[in-house]
Amino acid sequence: MHVAMIGTGYVGLVSGACFSEFGVSVVCVDKDSKKIEMLENGIMPIFEPGLDDLVNTNVKAGRLTFTTDLGEAVKAADAVFIAVGTPTRRGDGHADLSYVYAAAKEIAENISGYTVIVTKSTVPVGTGDEVERIIREARPDAEFDVVSNPEFLREGSAIADFTHPDRVVIGTQSPRAQDVMRELYRPLSLIEAPILFVSRTSSELIKYAANTFLATKITFINEIADLCEKVGADVHHVAKGIGLDGRIGKKFLHAGPGYGGSCFPKDTLALVHTAQDVGSPLRIIEAVVDINDKRKKAMAGRIINACGGSVAGKTVAVLGVTFKPNTDDMRDAPSLDILPALINAGARVQAFDPEGMKEAKEMIDGVVWCDDTYATMVNADVLVIITEWNAFRSLDWARVKSLLSSPILVDLRNIYEAHEMAEAGFDYHCIGRPKV
Ligand code: NAD
Structure with a gap:
C-alpha cells in the first residue's frame, strides 16, 4: 500500500x-x-x-x-x-x-x-x-x-x-x-x-460537531467559574461534582482564559456560518464563539486588576504563551490577546515559553523574551501563568519571591491551591475559586 x-x-x-x-x-x-x-x-x-x-x-x-x-x-x-x-x-x-x-x-x-x-x-x-x-x-x-x-x-x-x-x-x-x-x-x-x-456528509459534520461540542463544554465551565466568583463557590469542586456523572464526564471541565489553538476557534466559527447558510442557525455555538472571544480579551483586565487597577510602568512576568502545553503552536492562543493588551496598557512584558517563543516572536511585538522560567521574574511586579507547562507546576516559591518586586501571582490555569499560595505569602488570583 x-x-x-x-x-x-x-x-x-x-x-x-x-x-x-x-x-x-x-x-x-x-x-x-x-x-x-x-x-x-x-x-x-x-x-x-x-x-x-x-x-x-x-x-x-x-x-x-x-x-x-x-x-x-x-x-x-x-x-x-x-x-x-x-x-x-x-x-x-x-x-x-x-x-x-x-x-x-x-x-x-x-x-x-x-x-x-x-x-x-x-x-x-x-x-x-x-x-x-x-x-x-x-x-x-x-x-x-x-x-x-x-x-x-x-x-x-x-x-x-x-x-x-x-x-x-x-x-x-x-x-x-x-x-x-x-x-x-x-x-x-x-x-x-x-x-x-x-456517509461523506455525516463524516464531515461529525468533525465539526465534535469540536464545537468540546468548545461548548469549555465555555460552559468558564461561565460557571465566573458565577462561582460571584457567589463564593469553587469551580474545581463544581467541575468534579458534575464530571463524576457519567452522562457529563470529567474532561474539558477546566476553567481558564478561554479556548484557543488551531482548531476550536476556526471550527466553531465555520460551523456557525455553515448552519446560517442553510437556514438552521446554531444559536448555542454562536453564543460560545462570542463568549470565548470576549473572555480572551477580558483576561488582561484580570491581570490589571490584580495589580491594583493599572500596569502602566509596571513589569509583568508571563509564563507560557502557546495555546496549551507540549506544543509550539501559537495559533489563536489567548496570549495573543493578553500580551498586546498589557503592553498597550503601559506594561513592560517579560515572557518565557519552553517551545513557543520562536513562533510567538513573529506574532507579538514589544515583548522581552527571556531564557528561562526564573529569568522572566526578575524585578517583575506580577507573575502570570498563561499556559500550564509541567515546568511551571512546581515553582520554588522562595526563589520566585526573591526575584519579584511584589508577590502577586495571577494563575489563569488554576494549577496552584489558593491556601498554599497564601501560606507562601502570595497575593494569589485564579479563575472561579474563592480567595483565601
Ligand atoms: P498546518 O498549517 O500545520 O499544515 C498544513 C501544511 O500544508 C503546511 O505545511 C502547508 O505548507 C501545506 N500545504 C498547503 N497547501 C499545500 C499543497 N497544495 N501542497 C502541499 N502542501 C501544502 O495545518 P495542520 O494543523 O496540520 O492542520 C491541517 C488540517 O487538519 C486542518 O484542516 C485542521 O483543521 C485539521 N486538524 C488539525 C489538528 C491540529 O491539532 N492541528 C487536529 C485535527 C484536525
Whole structure:
C-alpha cells in the first residue's frame, strides 16, 4: 500500500509518520521547501513529543520519505490524503478551502490507476462533493473515490491519539474505497478501535460537531467559574461534582482564559456560518464563539486588576504563551490577546515559553523574551501563568519571591491551591475559586 500525504503540518506529518509505522509506504508532500529540507535532514519543523524518533525510525526503515514533488508522490499512491490547512477565510468566518481545492486540482492532474482521495483536513459539509467535481472535471477518465476521514488527534499527544484513537470515522459509500481505508487502518483492529463507516456528509459534520461540542463544554465551565466568583463557590469542586456523572464526564471541565489553538476557534466559527447558510442557525455555538472571544480579551483586565487597577510602568512576568502545553503552536492562543493588551496598557512584558517563543516572536511585538522560567521574574511586579507547562507546576516559591518586586501571582490555569499560595505569602488570583 502506498500513501501520499499532501501537507506536512501537525496533522499530515504525524499521520504520515504513524501510517509508515503501521508498515505502509508513505511519501509526505509539502510545497514549503524549507519544511521538506529540514525533514530530509532529520529536523522536525514542529514540536510534537516523540515525533522525531518516530520519523527517524521510519525514514531509516525506508517507509517514509519527503518531497515537494506532489505529482510523483500521487502517481505512485493507492491513497492520497489531503492534510492542508483550512484556516478562517479573511473577512467572513467561513473555512478557507483554497488550499484543499488547489491540492485537489494538482492531484487530479497526476492520479494514475484507481486512487482513493481522502480529505483529512477539517472541511465543511459539501467539500468532498466539490473535490470530487474538481477531479472529475479535470480527469473524466480517472478511476477514483473521494473519502472523508477527519482527524481527531490533539497536539501534544498526537502520536498516541493517532495510534490509539477513540474512533476512526470514514465517510464513503463506495465498497472499493472502504476496503482501501479498512486495510490502511487494519493495525488498529488489534486494539479494537471502533471504525465508523458513514456517509461523506455525516463524516464531515461529525468533525465539526465534535469540536464545537468540546468548545461548548469549555465555555460552559468558564461561565460557571465566573458565577462561582460571584457567589463564593469553587469551580474545581463544581467541575468534579458534575464530571463524576457519567452522562457529563470529567474532561474539558477546566476553567481558564478561554479556548484557543488551531482548531476550536476556526471550527466553531465555520460551523456557525455553515448552519446560517442553510437556514438552521446554531444559536448555542454562536453564543460560545462570542463568549470565548470576549473572555480572551477580558483576561488582561484580570491581570490589571490584580495589580491594583493599572500596569502602566509596571513589569509583568508571563509564563507560557502557546495555546496549551507540549506544543509550539501559537495559533489563536489567548496570549495573543493578553500580551498586546498589557503592553498597550503601559506594561513592560517579560515572557518565557519552553517551545513557543520562536513562533510567538513573529506574532507579538514589544515583548522581552527571556531564557528561562526564573529569568522572566526578575524585578517583575506580577507573575502570570498563561499556559500550564509541567515546568511551571512546581515553582520554588522562595526563589520566585526573591526575584519579584511584589508577590502577586495571577494563575489563569488554576494549577496552584489558593491556601498554599497564601501560606507562601502570595497575593494569589485564579479563575472561579474563592480567595483565601
Ligand atoms: P498546518 O498549517 O500545520 O499544515 C498544513 C501544511 O500544508 C503546511 O505545511 C502547508 O505548507 C501545506 N500545504 C498547503 N497547501 C499545500 C499543497 N497544495 N501542497 C502541499 N502542501 C501544502 O495545518 P495542520 O494543523 O496540520 O492542520 C491541517 C488540517 O487538519 C486542518 O484542516 C485542521 O483543521 C485539521 N486538524 C488539525 C489538528 C491540529 O491539532 N492541528 C487536529 C485535527 C484536525
